[in-house]
Amino acid sequence: MSIREKLLDYKRRLSDRKMYSIMIVIIAAAAIFGIYQYKQASNMRQQLDNQYNRAFFDMTGYVHNVEVLLVKSLISSTPARTAATMQDAWRQANLAQTNLGQLPVSPQVLSNTSKFLTQVGDLAYALNTQNMGGKPLSDQQYKTLEQLHGFAVSLGNNLNDLQAQITTGRIKWGDLARKGTPLFSKTSANMPLQQFENVDKTFKDTPKLIYDGPFSDHLVTAEPKGLTGNNLNSEQAKQNVTAFFGADRIRAVNDIGRNDSGPIKTYSYRVLFKGAPDDQSATIDITQKGGYALWMLRTRPSGASKLNIDAAKAAGKKFLDSHGYPGMVDTYYLKEDNTATINFAYKQNNVVVYPDLIKLKIALDNGEIVGFESRGYLFAHTARSIPKPKISEAQARSVINPRVKVISSDLAIIPTEFKTELFTYEFKGRLNNSDFLVYVNAETGKEENILMIVNTPNGVLTM
Amino acid sequence: MKKIKAVVISALAIVVFSLFIHEALISVDNGGSTAYAQGSGIGDEQLLARAINGEARGEPYEGQVAVGAVIINRTRNPSFPKTIPGVIYQPGAFTAVSDGQISVPLDPNSTVVKAARDALNGFDPTDGCIYYWNPATATSPWIWSRQIVKKIGKHYFAK
Numbered sequence: 001m002s003i004r005e006k007l008l009d010y011k012r013r014l015s016d017r018k019m020y021s022i023m024i025v026i027i028a029a030a031a032i033f034g035i036y037q038y039k040q041a042s043n044m045r046q047q048l049d050n051q052y053n054r055a056f057f058d059m060t061g062y063v064h065n066v067e068v069l070l071v072k073s074l075i076s077s078t079p080a081r082t083a084a085t086m087q088d089a090w091r092q093a094n095l096a097q098t099n100l101g102q103l104p105v106s107p108q109v110l111s112n113t114s115k116f117l118t119q120v121g122d123l124a125y126a127l128n129t130q131n132m133g134g135k136p137l138s139d140q141q142y143k144t145l146e147q148l149h150g151f152a153v154s155l156g157n158n159l160n161d162l163q164a165q166i167t168t169g170r171i172k173w174g175d176l177a178r179k180g181t182p183l184f185s186k187t188s189a190n191m192p193l194q195q196f197e198n199v200d201k202t203f204k205d206t207p208k209l210i211y212d213g214p215f216s217d218h219l220v221t222a223e224p225k226g227l228t229g230n231n232l233n234s235e236q237a238k239q240n241v242t243a244f245f246g247a248d249r250i251r252a253v254n255d256i257g258r259n260d261s262g263p264i265k266t267y268s269y270r271v272l273f274k275g276a277p278d279d280q281s282a283t284i285d286i287t288q289k290g291g292y293a294l295w296m297l298r299t300r301p302s303g304a305s306k307l308n309i310d311a312a313k314a315a316g317k318k319f320l321d322s323h324g325y326p327g328m329v330d331t332y333y334l335k336e337d338n339t340a341t342i343n344f345a346y347k348q349n350n351v352v353v354y355p356d357l358i359k360l361k362i363a364l365d366n367g368e369i370v371g372f373e374s375r376g377y378l379f380a381h382t383a384r385s386i387p388k389p390k391i392s393e394a395q396a397r398s399v400i401n402p403r404v405k406v407i408s409s410d411l412a413i414i415p416t417e418f419k420t421e422l423f424t425y426e427f428k429g430r431l432n433n434s435d436f437l438v439y440v441n442a443e444t445g446k447e448e449n450i451l452m453i454v455n456t457p458n459g460v461l462t463m
Numbered sequence: 464m465k466k467i468k469a470v471v472i473s474a475l476a477i478v479v480f481s482l483f484i485h486e487a488l489i490s491v492d493n494g495g496s497t498a499y500a501q502g503s504g505i506g507d508e509q510l511l512a513r514a515i516n517g518e519a520r521g522e523p524y525e526g527q528v529a530v531g532a533v534i535i536n537r538t539r540n541p542s543f544p545k546t547i548p549g550v551i552y553q554p555g556a557f558t559a560v561s562d563g564q565i566s567v568p569l570d571p572n573s574t575v576v577k578a579a580r581d582a583l584n585g586f587d588p589t590d591g592c593i594y595y596w597n598p599a600t601a602t603s604p605w606i607w608s609r610q611i612v613k614k615i616g617k618h619y620f621a622k
Contacts, residue, residue, distance in 0.1 A: 105554070359586075
């Protein structure tokens with residue numbers, strides 16, 4: 001049969017009445033299915049658009065509030081009023097930043113805007129704390145706030161422009177979201193995105209903000225205090241790798257690169273072990289200066305637990321003592337997958353120095369150290385001259401809430417969020433069947449921090 | 464007549480099949496609430512493990528921990544959201560989230576879960592990186608303007 005005959009035959013059969021109705025039913029079913037799908041999809045799209053609009057309009061509102069609050073802080077004259085204003089600015093800036101993160105615009109495009117909002121919030125929080133302590137704003141701080149207010153004004157104006165375009169339908173979220181990562185390939189034709197980029201450009205020249213907060217600019221460039229010694233070349237550092245694991249256990253040490261960026265520069269090695277397959281190797285980074293181990297992870301799955309947590313702690317302590325970290329004491333730990341991750345802190349003259357932190361991951365089948373992390377130690381450890389506390393233990397104890405039953409007291413140096421240190425009394429207390437650690441400044445008697453101790457079957461942690 | 468029947472049956476089969484596919488697609492959308500999800504939803508650890516699974520399944524263990532560490536480093540960077548879910552679900556941030564791989568339930572004993580735990584416990588093979596990409600699939604020239612710290616497996620890690 002030729003194609004032509006086939007078609008004719010097909011036509012003849014279709015002219016059969018029954019066949020017509022069947023075809024109509026099929027076409028109708030397909031059409032209904034299509035319409036249903038289309039409606040579903042457009043409902044979803046609308047929902048998504050509404051979410052994006054909500055995030056954008058909310059964000060614009062919060063940015064305007066931040067701007068107004070920054071002006072108010074310049075005007076208010078009493079620390080109490082300034083503190084209240086700053087607290088509100090902190091909250092509003094956080095909300096603006098949270099909503100910014102929900103816009104369907106790739107993170108890179110608005111990263112400076114996001115940073116600005118985080119830092120304004122963070123700075124406002126630091127100033128709030130300062131003012132609550134009764135200390136008014138300094139001239140320098142006034143100047144910073146004035147500058148930041150200027151940026152907030154221009155951000156607000158740019159957002160108003162964008163808002164106008166969104167309400168008139170000139171910018172569609174769907175267009176922005178669909179393009180995803182390729183947005184960056186060639187975007188000159190892509191107006192909406194460009195406008196977001198322009199918003200972000202405002203913040204290219206923001207001043208470096210230095211204040212007592214975790215997102216302050218000076219923390220990025222902080223120098224590691226514990227990193228002392230000569231610069232080593234890769235071959236010299238390799239010997240430290242062998243010493244770290246013990247020469248008798250190692251089959252091969254392979255150089256796998258170096259990292260020359262950041263405050264701690266390192267060499268990386270992959271280590272193969274005797275009597276173990278290649279996939280149970282370890283990776284270790286050794287610092288170029290001084291040749292310290294920065295971190296190590298071995299990918300050996302631990303067998304059934306044979307060691308209890310005390311034996312693991314002892315194994316960890318022995319390892320640290322024999323690897324040039326004397327005077328470390330275990331603090332908190334977590335058991336997972338037949339391994340225990342234990343935090344060790346340095347102890348000097350009965351004062352626990354929490355910033356000098358080394359984490360060990362210990363396999364509970366044979367006590368092998370399968371993970372090591374000493375970033376905290378390398379950044380903070382230094383020979384400290386710890387003074388005598390200015391206030392007595394009894395004075396410090398009187399600061400604590402009388403409802404808390406104090407179980408024990410110690411001296412400790414604790415880190416702050418912005419990498420400074422505080423000399424404190426550490427009181428362990430109990431309230432309503434929960435254990436707490438209360439830190440009271442040993443020099444000023446100020447209650448500095450409260451941690452809750454969480455006892456779980458898998459470990460002891462603080463929150 | 465036989466041929467007509469065949470045509471009709473196959474047409475109906477197509478309609479039924481596409482409806483079935485549609486159902487299947489919809490159930491992937493909320494697949495997160497099945498299988499290994501525990502109690503009142505999944506915690507940060509599960510979410511992080513799923514992100515690692517979607518982004519770095521075929522990578523060496525160290526590379527999986529590194530991807531987890533990047534997500535955690537972002538929560539501490541002023542330019543990113545402040546929580547793990549905030550970072551993972553930031554629109555356009557991770558392809559594994561955009562294409563729904565993030566919703567694939569995980570075996571609690573799989574290596575990605577262990578990698579997520581190590582990342583949460585503070586092991587960071589990337590030394591504070593906040594970006595990574597696979598040079599074979601990266602489409603954005605912008606990404607190369609970042610300061611590259613190291614290469615682990617197929618991924619470049621950068622600040």
